[in-house]
Amino acid sequence: MADYDYDLFVIGGGSGGVRAARVAAGEAGARVALAEEDRYGGTCVIRGCVPKKLMVFASEFGELAEVGSAYGWNMTAGSFDWPAFRSHLNAELDRLEGVYRSLLKNSGVETFDARAKLKDKHTVELSTGETKTAKTILVATGGRPVRPSIPNADLGIVSDDIFHLEKLPKSILIIGGGYIACEFACILHGLGVEVTQYYRGAQILRGFDDEARGLIAESMRDRGINLHTGTNIVQMGPASDDHSAAVPTASDAAMGASAQQENVMAYGGVAAKERPGDRSGPIWVKSTTGRECVFDMVLFATGRDPNSTDMGLEEIGIDIGRRGEIVVDEYSKTAADSVYAIGDVTNRVNLTPVAIREGMAFVETVFKDNPTAVDHDLIPSAVFTQPEMGTVGLSEEDAREQEEVEVYCTSFRPMKTAFAGKSDRVLMKLVVSKASRKVLGCHIVAPDAGEMIQLAGVAIKMGATKEDFDRTVAVHPTMSEEIVTMRTPMRTA
Incomplete structure (x- = not known):
């Protein structure tokens, strides 16, 4: 049997790669190393979900004075101090990166602050000039934003x-x-x-x-x-x-x-x-x-493209898709038996929780002798606009291409901002199979829609029918109560 430096070498220190590395080392007892060329935490923690959501929070405070005055508060809107916010934001990101590094260290993962590429199916070459061998290599390098090909x-x-x-x-x-x-x-x-x-x-x-x-x-x-x-x-x-x-x-x-x-x-x-x-x-x-x-x-x-360029992938027979995505099977394995890939670099479902699930499934498959495929169906997601949008399942347009559906929908001015004289509207919508009565899709446009859709996603993933929703007693007065009080379909399609 070949003698390798590690059982697993992970390329990429984002959410998916870190989770796979520390679980493989901490729970499966594998000898694991990880290389990251930038900051630990990846896109989500350093330049995506986390700092963006903190900016969302910051951007919402400007309206407090206007709404508060309608509720009897004598409030004056001030100006936004970007340098002060950015300083606090950077401190928080530094703290979170430290947490990721500690998780790896405490799990026994050896880390390299370097860029890594594949030299062969079992060898990784680092930008430091070192080479490391591993029985299995996991690529979790994420994606990057792209620019239009125009001058300037x-x-x-x-x-x-x-x-x-x-x-x-x-x-x-x-x-x-x-x-x-x-x-x-x-x-x-x-x-x-x-x-x-x-x-x-x-x-x-x-x-x-x-x-x-x-x-x-x-x-x-x-x-x-x-x-x-x-x-x-x-x-x-x-x-x-x-x-x-x-x-x-x-x-x-x-x-x-x-x-x-x-x-x-x-x-x-x-x-x-x-x-x-x-x-x-x-x-x-x-x-x-x-x-x-x-x-x-x-x-x-x-748009964003997978981070797969100049990594030696094609040279060892790994298939690369049209946008640069690493082609994998249901178990995240590439065309090279010893090389796997998870997360945005595979361009399947580009969400942080999905990358984490894929990392966990990889460990189950490779190190726990329990072949596990990630279920990419009915994944809840949120868009943090103002108002937010939360969605799970099929859109009305996609659902009606598959079968006949009933659409239950309502739009109204929410109590909180209507009282303040604002024209904001929210939307609650269910797309229901006319044959099976299952709820095929739920779409919410409202403040905190991301919080609501997480819970709706549990019911829809379990296969809840419209009648299951109808049997649920409403929480009043809330915006979300409309999800269980809509009795008459707006239309069939």
Whole structure:
């Protein structure tokens, strides 16, 4: 039997890789090493879910004074102190990275602060020049944001750069219509930045339920975000005295909403500076509608690609997909028997809890002799816009392509903000199989929708029927009670 340095070598110190490494070492008694070229915690902890959610919280405090006054509080809204918040944020991220390092150390995992690539099916080469051998190698390198392939794209920033800004811009153009683009549009608007958003499609949040994403778009425009659908960027460069266009205002949003022109420009990576957000000076932008504007900053939120380049994968026979994803089977094994991959680098379901589940299933399969496949069906998720969207299961559009369904839906002004005279609306929606009566999908647009959908996800994963929901007594007065009080379908499809 071959003598290896380790039983397992993990490449990538994000949530999935760390969980797999410490469980394999701590519970299965394996000799484990892990290499990470950046900060431990990965995208989620360092430049994704955690800092983003803290920014969401920060962005919501600006409305407290307005709502509080309706409830009798004499409150005055102050200004947002970005440097103070960022300092506190960095301290928290440092603390969390320390927690991840401690978890690995306490589990007996040897760590290398270095980039790693595969030399062969059992050998890892580190950027330090060292080589290490392992019986099994796990690739958990996550993903990275991409930029459009247009000249001067390096003048803009990507989502990773937001957390490193020395100061917030007065105005920003966000390119993209996915959840990252929409979340940062809401966050930055809430922090006092004038936000314009271009999306080439007809509606933001493609792939989500049409009714739910329509309400999100309406709410974003009502809040003052200058959202233009059917619009893309075609040119950009440093602004000069010749560029007389002013930064667009929220009143321009209606014009943007009517410009439903599709742009088929393919996105891809281009070389960028180490910190593209560190350059100074306004940016001139021309859109597909012919409009020219000047912004303090441009943020590209145009998708993410798997981190699989220059890792020696294809050289040892591992299949790579069209977007760079590592192709794996249901047990996360690649075409090389000794190499596995989990998380965003496989581009299956790109969510942190899924990567963690995949890491746990990998350990069960490889080190506990218990072949375990991750169930990627009926995974709850949330989009942290304002209001939030929580979703689990099929959208109405997807469900009706499979079978005849009933749609139970209600939209209303929630008590808390209605009392304050605000026009905010929420949405509660169930998509139900007409034949089996099972709830195929649940979609909530409301404050704290992410908290609600987690609990709804348990019932739907268990196969709850509409009648099971009906038998549940409502908690009153709450927004979520509407999920169990809707008796008559709005429509069948």
